[in-house]
Amino acid sequence: MHAYLNTRVSLFAGRLWQPADYDALLDADEAGVAGVLTDRGLPQLATGFAGRDSRSLEQILIAQLINETNVLIRPLSGDQRNFLLFWTGRFEISNVKTLLRGKMTGERPAALLSRLTPMGAFGRLDMQELAHTEDMNELFRRLEAGPYASIVRPAQRAFAETHDPFLLDAALDRGFYEGLEQRALPLESAAGASFRRLMGALIDRINLVWLLRYRFNYGLPPAQVYYLLMASRYSLPASQLRRLAALDTLEAVLEALPEPLHGLLQGVTGIAEVYNRLERSAAEEARKVLHSGSPAISRAFAYLLLRWRELRSVRAVLRGRHLDLPTAKILLAMYDAGAGRA
Amino acid sequence: MFRAEPLVKIRLHVLASEAADAALVLAHFGVYCPAQHAPEELSENPAEAYRETWLEAASRTAKLAEHCSISSPPNLPEGAEAPTLDDLEKLNDWLKEALSCCLAAYAGETRIAEEITHLDALQETLAKLEHLNVDLAYLLRSDGLLAVNIGSVPAGSLKRLGEALSMAGFLVSTFDTVADQVYAVVAGPRERHEEVRGLLAQAGWREMPIPPELRTHPQAAREWLIEERKRVAERSQAECLILDETRSRYRSGLDEARQVVELARPLAEAALLGVRGRGTLASLSGWIPRRRVAKLKTDLEARFHGHYWLDIEPAKSEEAATTPSLVHYPAWLTPFVPLVRSYGIPRYGEFDPTLPFAFTYLLLFGAMFGDIGHGGVIVILATLLYKRLGKVAWIGIAAGFVSMLFGLLYGSIFGFEDVIAPIWLSPLHNPTQVLSIAVIFGVGFITLTLLVNIRNRLFSGRVNEALFDSGGLAGLAFYIGAVGSIANLAGATTIAAPFWILASAGLVAVAIFKWVETKAGPGERTLVSAIETLETGTNLFANTLSFMRVAAFSLNHVALALAVFALASGLDAVGHWLTIALGNVVIIVLEGGIVAIQALRLMYYEGFSRFFSGDGIPFVPLKLMDAK
Numbered sequence: 001m002h003a004y005l006n007t008r009v010s011l012f013a014g015r016l017w018q019p020a021d022y023d024a025l026l027d028a029d030e031a032g033v034a035g036v037l038t039d040r041g042l043p044q045l046a047t048g049f050a051g052r053d054s055r056s057l058e059q060i061l062i063a064q065l066i067n068e069t070n071v072l073i074r075p076l077s078g079d080q081r082n083f084l085l086f087w088t089g090r091f092e093i094s095n096v097k098t099l100l101r102g103k104m105t106g107e108r109p110a111a112l113l114s115r116l117t118p119m120g121a122f123g124r125l126d127m128q129e130l131a132h133t134e135d136m137n138e139l140f141r142r143l144e145a146g147p148y149a150s151i152v153r154p155a156q157r158a159f160a161e162t163h164d165p166f167l168l169d170a171a172l173d174r175g176f177y178e179g180l181e182q183r184a185l186p187l188e189s190a191a192g193a194s195f196r197r198l199m200g201a202l203i204d205r206i207n208l209v210w211l212l213r214y215r216f217n218y219g220l221p222p223a224q225v226y227y228l229l230m231a232s233r234y235s236l237p238a239s240q241l242r243r244l245a246a247l248d249t250l251e252a253v254l255e256a257l258p259e260p261l262h263g264l265l266q267g268v269t270g271i272a273e274v275y276n277r278l279e280r281s282a283a284e285e286a287r288k289v290l291h292s293g294s295p296a297i298s299r300a301f302a303y304l305l306l307r308w309r310e311l312r313s314v315r316a317v318l319r320g321r322h323l324d325l326p327t328a329k330i331l332l333a334m335y336d337a338g339a340g341r342a
Numbered sequence: 343m344f345r346a347e348p349l350v351k352i353r354l355h356v357l358a359s360e361a362a363d364a365a366l367v368l369a370h371f372g373v374y375c376p377a378q379h380a381p382e383e384l385s386e387n388p389a390e391a392y393r394e395t396w397l398e399a400a401s402r403t404a405k406l407a408e409h410c411s412i413s414s415p416p417n418l419p420e421g422a423e424a425p426t427l428d429d430l431e432k433l434n435d436w437l438k439e440a441l442s443c444c445l446a447a448y449a450g451e452t453r454i455a456e457e458i459t460h461l462d463a464l465q466e467t468l469a470k471l472e473h474l475n476v477d478l479a480y481l482l483r484s485d486g487l488l489a490v491n492i493g494s495v496p497a498g499s500l501k502r503l504g505e506a507l508s509m510a511g512f513l514v515s516t517f518d519t520v521a522d523q524v525y526a527v528v529a530g531p532r533e534r535h536e537e538v539r540g541l542l543a544q545a546g547w548r549e550m551p552i553p554p555e556l557r558t559h560p561q562a563a564r565e566w567l568i569e570e571r572k573r574v575a576e577r578s579q580a581e582c583l584i585l586d587e588t589r590s591r592y593r594s595g596l597d598e599a600r601q602v603v604e605l606a607r608p609l610a611e612a613a614l615l616g617v618r619g620r621g622t623l624a625s626l627s628g629w630i631p632r633r634r635v636a637k638l639k640t641d642l643e644a645r646f647h648g649h650y651w652l653d654i655e656p657a658k659s660e661e662a663a664t665t666p667s668l669v670h671y672p673a674w675l676t677p678f679v680p681l682v683r684s685y686g687i688p689r690y691g692e693f694d695p696t697l698p699f700a701f702t703y704l705l706l707f708g709a710m711f712g713d714i715g716h717g718g719v720i721v722i723l724a725t726l727l728y729k730r731l732g733k734v735a736w737i738g739i740a741a742g743f744v745s746m747l748f749g750l751l752y753g754s755i756f757g758f759e760d761v762i763a764p765i766w767l768s769p770l771h772n773p774t775q776v777l778s779i780a781v782i783f784g785v786g787f788i789t790l791t792l793l794v795n796i797r798n799r800l801f802s803g804r805v806n807e808a809l810f811d812s813g814g815l816a817g818l819a820f821y822i823g824a825v826g827s828i829a830n831l832a833g834a835t836t837i838a839a840p841f842w843i844l845a846s847a848g849l850v851a852v853a854i855f856k857w858v859e860t861k862a863g864p865g866e867r868t869l870v871s872a873i874e875t876l877e878t879g880t881n882l883f884a885n886t887l888s889f890m891r892v893a894a895f896s897l898n899h900v901a902l903a904l905a906v907f908a909l910a911s912g913l914d915a916v917g918h919w920l921t922i923a924l925g926n927v928v929i930i931v932l933e934g935g936i937v938a939i940q941a942l943r944l945m946y947y948e949g950f951s952r953f954f955s956g957d958g959i960p961f962v963p964l965k966l967m968d969a970k
Contacts, residue, residue, distance in 0.1 A: 109401075110394040132401035134441055137449065157496060157546025167544055224541040227506040242509055 004075045005296040009303050012068060013290050015041045016303075017310050025317050026327050033321070042314065055115060057318060061311040062091050062117045068307065070121055072300045079186040080297045086183050087304070088122045093151065093176045095119070095127065096143065097169055103136045104165060124148075151175030166218070170210075170228050177206060177230050187297060194294035198301055200234035201282035204261065207236055208278065211245055212253065212271045222246045235261055283309055346667035346690050346958075348632045351379060353625055353653040356646065358388045361617065361624035362424035365608035367645050368626065369964040371638055375666050376616030376628040376964060388624045389613035395430045396603065396610035402437035403603045406596050409444045410589050415967040416600035424605045433602050440592040447585040454578045461570055463494070463525060464550065466518055468563050489535035491528040491542065493549040500524050503545045510534045510541075525550070608964050629666055629961065632656070657690065659803050665690035668961035675700055677733040685946055686956015691801045693794045695954055699945055702787070704744045706941040709780075710895035712748025712769075715756035716930050720745060741938070752896070756926050757903025769896040770904075776893040784889025785825050787949065788882065792818040795953035810855035812878035813952060820848025821882050852878050885948045892944075895937055902929050 021040050028036045034046035044060050066088060073084045095116045102112040109131040116127055124147045133139040136159075143152040155171035162168075181203060188196045207229050214225040222245040229241050235258060236244070247253045254265050254274075264281055268274050286302040294302075320330030352374075356364045368374040407413070425433065481490055495503060497519065504514045512530030519525070528547075530538065609617065616628045630638060635654060642650055657665045667690050671679055678700040688694045711717070724731070724738025731738070749755060753764030769776045796815055799808035810816045823845025830838045856871035906925025910918045950956065 108394070109398055128397075129401075132398060134402075134405075134438070134445060138445065154496060154499060154546060158544050161543035161546060161548070162540070171544070221510070221537040221540065223506040223509040223512075223538055224544060226509055227502055227541050227544055231502065238505060242505065246509060 002296040009299045083183045191295040194298040205278040349629045351655040355651040358624040362609040366424040369608035376612040380618035380625045384618040388619035389617040393610045393613040399434040418968045450581040489532040494523040499545045662690045666961040667958040677736040687958035689958040708744030708748040710937040712752040713754045714749035717742045717745030770900040780893035784886040791952040816851035
């Protein structure tokens, strides 16, 4: 089973884009873009890429990732399968957010459905039924009876008390990543340090960026910021997060970070740059795991992390080209998206 | 019964304003399967808005029907016309309003239930606070240094909330738990109270309003609670009345709405695939049976009086992959249809194997599990479970009877081989003969599957494959020749040379075909054609030998019974018969299950895989749900 998964991951890893591939996509003339995409394993994007709106482009990229995940989870069972299934569920949580926002603004079901990401075999929600709910209350009621009840219920309570869409999204995100952490726990002991490093890089990055945004962009009080973060068992445990949330400036937070985060973020001046550096560091870690003899599930997870990063880069290039942006700006967009070649 | 009914492709052109009525006529017609083959010039989808509105209206109607406990389909009046988009939009607005009222009434009931829970919690709080001997009036005063909140929070949020509150100098102390809600007191410095308000809201904190009475005297508080309960009970009654009134107010309108929604269903469903148009023209395309063309023309004429245009085109064999399959089965055969459908749907024009499947499956089951007693038990069990199993029970009943028939032929009853004499032969005493018969049956079965495959390929226009491929005429020639040669070597026939020649010719033809078909360099071509030709031979013979399991299982059946008798023979009378009874139960459950699966496996892998593509499209007609 693991030999099959390892072979599959190695085959997929061979398809990951190299810097030269991005250059080829950037340098290709309009007629050559389809060829570059097809040659580099993204034929679905090659058809009509130029005329697509950003939403349908995103849907194709997600469909690509879902197809690959489907292949990878085929030989898996138990905790490993649960983990990757739940990881893919983040796209469905994103659909839930779209549905909730649509209901807030009274959007019609057909328009709402067209904006949702098709989940294929991974879909656990009846999107038709949810899109045809009358209002947020009915939508929440149906969601609370579904597979994401544990994520939706706290978010619903928070929204009922605050009526703040931002806090609703924050509660859904926190619920999802805490669920992911729970599912990762049994794998960390079984799959060892490599898996823990991947999860640590992911959760620490999200927690730190959320902390900085909530504290300094949105000006939330420390206690609320801490509440909105995930309970983490990696480099930034609860006590550390409490201490950081209580600090008053970005510089003070960065200065108080433990190693290796402190060293990694030396000289950073803004939150976007914090995200980019941590993103690149996580990608580097994923690349090491992918090309090592780590357990198959670690390599599969590393591949999926890298693949999604890569697909976002391709999207940035295609959108940049579609908007006739100069190459330098496209590169900057890739960098800002945390998915650039660095 | 053996293949899908011949279909014709239709394109019905009508005015866009009459598209809904045209779809309704097609739905009444009963055998129209929508499919997209309108001309490219008709690039618009004139029914898109209609479908969107219908989906909303249908969803709302279903919810309202659920609220009003209606589950039967609506009664459609004779000659009713389909609603226009305008009608449907008006209905949708009415449904929206009706559903909002129902949901509001439902929410009212939910609020009452919440209030009752809240009062229960308040009563418990009162009892607990009495024991604490706390002066609530002092504790909750608004000008004190301490800010105090009393309320509830989801149990899962409590730990994190406590940690977060401690950052603002606040403490949380729980005093009760009801379901997943924890009741707690939160206290901290008043000057930082604003800071934690957002946090509490984020954590889903629900403040418990402490009435002034509760802050004064316990007796007064109790009286207040009794009064509150009375008030809530009155409100509950009022809410029930509102709900009943809402239901009765909308009920008659809902009946009409259900009719309208049902009459709009045909166009809304056809819009997914078979409706295109341009300007004021709409075209509905799809498939109907060839023999029903005249009836459709009559129906259309009656409704549109010549104001329509109908294009009819026969289904072409090269379109078989995209043409739906409409097969009619007699009622007695329908229980077997799901077993064939679980493998796949016959492609249009392909041989439908349901009838031979039913006979062969029963034959194989009976041959492997031949016992009068065991078959009788299966018949009785399937009959008793008829209500629960539905039509599937007929398979059990038929299999049981065939098992009894083979039990008579084998002379076997509950494993006893010496109670009745076999009409035909006893597997235990004639194992070689039974094995030979199984292999001969296998040869006949595989020959039949090859013939069906040749017919299917010829129908779909793949003549070269039908003649020269390993599953075609060349493969069949090789198989018959090789079987004849082996029979000659075994002394079963004296004819030798014609069989060798036939086998060689067949194999050479297959090899040449594979070589021609393989698009690669000479080396790879030779290798591929050699391996695939070799595989032709090994596969056919491996599949033939697979049928030896039929004999093996009939012997196994006897062997299992012998094992039970051997165990029982060493016991006293009670133990003896108990062991035999339990042993028979084990044989029926365990071996019966295995044989049922093995028979299915033989049908799927040695049979269907040879000729049945199973990638057909089901013929799903446009229909109305009418109570009549």
